[in-house]
Amino acid sequence: MQELIAQELLPALPGQSPQALEDAATISIATDRLAFTTDSFTVQPLVFPGGDIGTLAVHGTINDLAMRGASPRFLSLGLIIEEGLPLELLRQIIKSIGAAAREADVNIVTGDTKVVGRGSADGIFINTAGIGECGPHVPSVTAAQPGDKALVSGTLGDHGIAVMVAREALEISTDLQSDTAALHTLVAAMLEAGGEAVHTLRDLTRGGLAAGLNEIAASSGVGVLAEATAIPVRAEVGSACEILGLSPYAVANEGKLVAMVEPAAADEVLQAMQSHPLGTDACVIGEVISESPGMVQLQTPIGTRRVLELPAGELLPRIC
Amino acid sequence: MQELIAQELLPALPGQSPQALEDAATISIATDRLAFTTDSFTVQPLVFPGGDIGTLAVHGTINDLAMRGASPRFLSLGLIIEEGLPLELLRQIIKSIGAAAREADVNIVTGDTKVVGRGSADGIFINTAGIGECGPHVPSVTAAQPGDKALVSGTLGDHGIAVMVAREALEISTDLQSDTAALHTLVAAMLEAGGEAVHTLRDLTRGGLAAGLNEIAASSGVGVLAEATAIPVRAEVGSACEILGLSPYAVANEGKLVAMVEPAAADEVLQAMQSHPLGTDACVIGEVISESPGMVQLQTPIGTRRVLELPAGELLPRIC
Numbered sequence: 310m311q312e313l314i315a316q317e318l319l320p321a322l323p324g325q326s327p328q329a330l331e332d333a334a335t336i337s338i339a340t341d342r343l344a345f346t347t348d349s350f351t352v353q354p355l356v357f358p359g360g361d362i363g364t365l366a367v368h369g370t371i372n373d374l375a376m377r378g379a380s381p382r383f384l385s386l387g388l389i390i391e392e393g394l395p396l397e398l399l400r401q402i403i404k405s406i407g408a409a410a411r412e413a414d415v416n417i418v419t420g421d422t423k424v425v426g427r428g429s430a431d432g433i434f435i436n437t438a439g440i441g442e443c444g445p446h447v448p449s450v451t452a453a454q455p456g457d458k459a460l461v462s463g464t465l466g467d468h469g470i471a472v473m474v475a476r477e478a479l480e481i482s483t484d485l486q487s488d489t490a491a492l493h494t495l496v497a498a499m500l501e502a503g504g505e506a507v508h509t510l511r512d513l514t515r516g517g518l519a520a521g522l523n524e525i526a527a528s529s530g531v532g533v534l535a536e537a538t539a540i541p542v543r544a545e546v547g548s549a550c551e552i553l554g555l556s557p558y559a560v561a562n563e564g565k566l567v568a569m570v571e572p573a574a575a576d577e578v579l580q581a582m583q584s585h586p587l588g589t590d591a592c593v594i595g596e597v598i599s600e601s602p603g604m605v606q607l608q609t610p611i612g613t614r615r616v617l618e619l620p621a622g623e624l625l626p627r628i629c
Numbered sequence: 630m631q632e633l634i635a636q637e638l639l640p641a642l643p644g645q646s647p648q649a650l651e652d653a654a655t656i657s658i659a660t661d662r663l664a665f666t667t668d669s670f671t672v673q674p675l676v677f678p679g680g681d682i683g684t685l686a687v688h689g690t691i692n693d694l695a696m697r698g699a700s701p702r703f704l705s706l707g708l709i710i711e712e713g714l715p716l717e718l719l720r721q722i723i724k725s726i727g728a729a730a731r732e733a734d735v736n737i738v739t740g741d742t743k744v745v746g747r748g749s750a751d752g753i754f755i756n757t758a759g760i761g762e763c764g765p766h767v768p769s770v771t772a773a774q775p776g777d778k779a780l781v782s783g784t785l786g787d788h789g790i791a792v793m794v795a796r797e798a799l800e801i802s803t804d805l806q807s808d809t810a811a812l813h814t815l816v817a818a819m820l821e822a823g824g825e826a827v828h829t830l831r832d833l834t835r836g837g838l839a840a841g842l843n844e845i846a847a848s849s850g851v852g853v854l855a856e857a858t859a860i861p862v863r864a865e866v867g868s869a870c871e872i873l874g875l876s877p878y879a880v881a882n883e884g885k886l887v888a889m890v891e892p893a894a895a896d897e898v899l900q901a902m903q904s905h906p907l908g909t910d911a912c913v914i915g916e917v918i919s920e921s922p923g924m925v926q927l928q929t930p931i932g933t934r935r936v937l938e939l940p941a942g943e944l945l946p947r948i949c
Contacts, residue, residue: 330770330848332696332832333666335763341661346653347705347758348741351749376652385667387707387756419758421668425947429671431749436707438667438739438758443655450650512652528650627745 313396314388314422318403322386324416334418336383340442344379346370347438353627355398355432357475359468359486360563362435363405365629368491368563370439371413372512375493376566378448378500379441381413386420387436393427402433413491415439446500448568452508453529455599458575460568462495462582463488463590465518466546469560469628474549485545490564495587499568502581506574513562514629516620520559521567522605523619529569533605535595535617558607559620561628569597633716634708634742638723642706644736654738656703660762664699666690667758673947675718675752677795679788679806680883682755683725685949688811688883690759691733692832695813696886698768698820699761701733706740707756713747722753733811735759766820768888772828773849775919778895780888782815782902783808783910785838786866789880789948794869796947805865810884815907819888822901826894833882834949836940840879841887842925843939849889853925855915855937878927879940881948889917 350366360368371381386406390399410417467488474485492512499507509529511521518540522533542550542557550557564587570578575593582588595608605617670686680688691701706726710719730737787808794805812832819827829849831841838860842853862870862877870877884907890898895913902908915928925937 330844332693332770332830333664333699333759333761335697335767336663336665337661338658338663339661341657341659343656343658343760344653345656345703345705345760346739347707347756349707349709349743349756351709351743351745373652377655379653383665385665385758387667387669387758389669389671389709389754389756419666421756423669423671425671425751428748429751430754431745434709434750434754436667436669436741436756436758438705438707438756439653440663440665440760441653447655450652510652524650 319420322407322417323411324418336418338382338442342443344374344377344441344443346373347436348373349434349436350629351434351627352472352629353431354475357472357487359471360489361402361405362433363402364409364489365563366435366437367406367409368489369629370437371415371491371493374439374441375496376510376512377443378446378496379443381415381439381441381493383440384410384415384417385438386417388422389430389434390422390424391427391430391432392424394432413493444500446505448507448510450509450511450525450528453525453531453569453597454508455531455597456572457508457569457597458572458593459533459535459595460570460579460591461594462566462588464541464543465562465565466542466550466557466560468563470546470549472628473553488562488564490587492564492566492587495582495585498581498585499578503570503574503578506571507568507578509569511567513565513567515561517560517562518558518567519617519620522617525569526605527603530602532598532601533595534598534608536608538610539592539594541590541592558617563629639740642727642737643731644738656738658702658762662763664694664697664761664763666693667756668693669754669756670949671754671947672792672949673751674795677792677807679791680809681722681725682753683722684729684809685883686755686757687726687729688809689949690757691735691811691813694759694761695816696830696832697763698766698816699763701735701759701761701813703760704730704735704737705758706737708742709750709754710742710744711747711750711752712744714752733813764820766825768827768830770829770831770845770848773845773851773889773917774828775851775917776892777828777889777917778892778913779853779855779915780890780899780902780911781914782886782908784861784863785882785885786862786870786877786880788883790866790869792948793873808882808884810907812884812886812907815902815905818901818905819898823890823894823898826891827888827898829889831887833885833887835881837880837882838878838887839937839940842937845889846925847923850922852918852921853915854918854928856928858930859912859914861910861912878937883949
């Protein structure tokens with residue numbers, strides 16, 4: 310199997326074949342400021358409506374680079390495969406990796422495959438690390454400022470609920486799909502419109518919007534006030550969350566971000582988002598405030614405020 | 630557990646704490662030619678004489694960078710942890726990662742932790758990716774030339790046999806240790822002595838010397854002729870291999886390399902190796918030939934030649 314992967318499957322990935330046998334790939338990058346990130350993917354089930362673990366592994370790492378305003382350039386790929394994983398499924402996953410990388414114009418230049426015995430892994434685990442080129446402005450989770458508008462790029466919870474429905478074979482909804490997508494071109498459009506006014510970008514993966522906002526509040530030492538009625542959630546996601554006893558704000562996404570943007574530039578950035586295919590449902594959901602630093606508050610439809618807490622543990626484990 | 634790791638264990642690693650909460654770390658590198666590599670580690674048992682999975686994960690990726698003549702600079706760290714992994718063991722592994730990184734002067738700037746349920750992973754899997762700065766000369770597995778001398782940096786098979794003895798609780802030997810080590814300073818000394826005459830470097834991990842030489846022969850389109858009596862193997866490794874029915878040439882190492890060096894520079898490079906603590910047992914084991922390209926031949930003690938084949942499958946699975 311190891312041979313098959315190394316000789317047949319991996320060479321089909323963009324960028325990898327010429328150097329596949331070297332211990333390390335050599336790469337050229339024109340800038341001296343790079344972004345570097347890594348993520349491991351353990352999602353169950355491996356395939357879900359709208360994508361599979363391979364799609365996620367490419368999008369997830371690209372998105373982490375994009376959140377620093379970096380153009381994704383190179384990926385590494387580490388596969389840990391359980392003996393007995395059906396070959397057709399492996400082929401499909403590798404194909405998804407290749408398609409996602411090609412679509413995002415990134416090269417997978419180095420990789421590693423380990424095969425472990427039956428029962429030692431859940432089918433396949435994937436790790437990707439990524440290198441991107443930073444631009445002139447590097448948004449940071451520590452840079453949100455009171456007055457900033459909080460913008461989200463679209464509906465929340467689609468990925469988590471799609472995976473959950475697939476995993477539990479729930480008969481709730483049939484047309485809900487993961488939102489998995491590479492966000493770097495959306496980010497490029499936002500930075501072109503807003504430049505340094507885009508203080509903070511965060512992709513809303515594990516722990517969803519609740520985790521993202523809490524991390525920003527804590528890291529920037531600010532408060533966040535969000536308007537519940539402004540947060541876009543699809544009706545079927547809302548219904549599924551009610552049935553499952555989950556909050557759509559705490560469910561993972563893989564193609565959505567929140568941005569903290571200076572108020573003077575917020576309109577322009579929002580328009581840039583709405584003009585991009587991955588941001589058509591973008592909207593303002595709240596703002597950064599100086600009161601209650603480190604805390605996220607939610608203005609409810611009935612006019613009261615409640616604390617939106619950092620999700621304790623993982624509400625939906627193995628979602629990415 | 631995820632919280633504990635993110636908040637208590639990982640911040641103790643060199644380089645990671647200031648940016649731990651960002652989606653991607655930003656790094657500065659002065660050169661525009663980089664080396665990039667990744668490796669996943671699934672070794673069983675997790676701890677063995679001379680090291681543990683954490684030590685290996687740092688050394689393995691540093692060594693892959695070093696084989697391209699690159700100075701290792703930055704590592705990423707992806708942990709996939711099985712629920713129930715004893716906390717003390719996890720602490721020990723993280724401590725080993727930190728110690729190995731500090732000793733090699735590399736920073737772990739970005740990381741990710743996933744916890745999977747009991748039975749979904751074997752305690753812990755670790756992925757590291759690494760970025761290094763290339764020097765003026767980049768050795769390649771494709772660059773070996775007929776006439777080159779084949780140099781190994783020391784005794785072979787120590788790591789694989791140490792892991793195997795620990796795994797099987799064999800009562801063969803008590804003082805054998807893994808040779809796990811970061812080879813970049815040894816490589817720097819070799820390149821200082823030999824420069825461009827050092828055509829090829831290969832660390833002898835999975836598949837050991839046999840795999841390394843076969844990969845060089847195939848990638849460079851040359852033959853390799855090695856002298857069995859010249860290949861350094863510790864007596865206890867030789868005995869253990871006899872008992873286990875293994876070839877010491879096919880057993881993994883994690884702190885040994887083979888170099889293909891122009892004959893005129895071979896003595897000087899060999900002396901540089903022998904003057905380095907990780908190369909005291911370095912020696913010439915054979916040479917590159919133009920006959921039988923793609924094939925590795927072994928001159929036996931009785932004067933005959935036999936083909937040293939690429940180890941089929943993994944003789945010692947889960948060794949790295």
